[in-house]
Structures are given as structure tokens and as C-alpha cells.
Amino acid sequence: MYCVTSSKPLVKKLKRSVVRDSFDNEYVNVRVLVKLSSGEVLEGDLVEASRYWIKLKTTLTTIYVNKAHVVSIIPRS
Numbered sequence: 001m002y003c004v005t006s007s008k009p010l011v012k013k014l015k016r017s018v019v020r021d022s023f024d025n026e027y028v029n030v031r032v033l034v035k036l037s038s039g040e041v042l043e044g045d046l047v048e049a050s051r052y053w054i055k056l057k058t059t060l061t062t063i064y065v066n067k068a069h070v071v072s073i074i075p076r077s
Helices: none
Strands: 030-036 042-048 051-057 062-066 069-077
Touching: 030 051, 042 062
Parallel strands: none
Antiparallel strands: 030 042, 030 069, 042 051, 051 062
16 A cells, blocks of 8 residues: 655645624614514613624613614614
8 A cells, every 4th residue: 555645745724714693782882772583672872782782771771682683773862
């Protein structure tokens, strides 16, 4: 049996790409309008944003919204 080796070295190319999860962290501690897929609009301070949820503090209560139902997030000035 013979072992054949290649004269070319094996080189793996590594892709260095940055994958951005979301832009929600730009609006943390900002007053926003959140439009939902049902047509409902919520207004409050965006307190936290995770991969699947946002935490919205309104004047009455704290609301946790699943991002799958969010159509848009608009900052209020």
C-alpha cells in the first residue's frame, strides 16, 4: 500500500462576518411607539430587549411583547 500526499497545504478560509441580531438595543431607555400585527399601538419606555422579547414600561404597567408580533418600533421625541 502506498500513501500519496499532496504537495499543496490544506488551507481553510475563515469567514469573518458580523451577524447583527437586532437593532432593539438602540432604543433601550427611549420612549417608543410599538405597532403590533393586530393593529394595536403601545406607547412606553423600552426598558429591555432580548432575542425574542421586548419589555415595555407604560404609565400603568409593564408589558412583555413577543417580537414576532411587532410590526414597527418608532422612537418618540
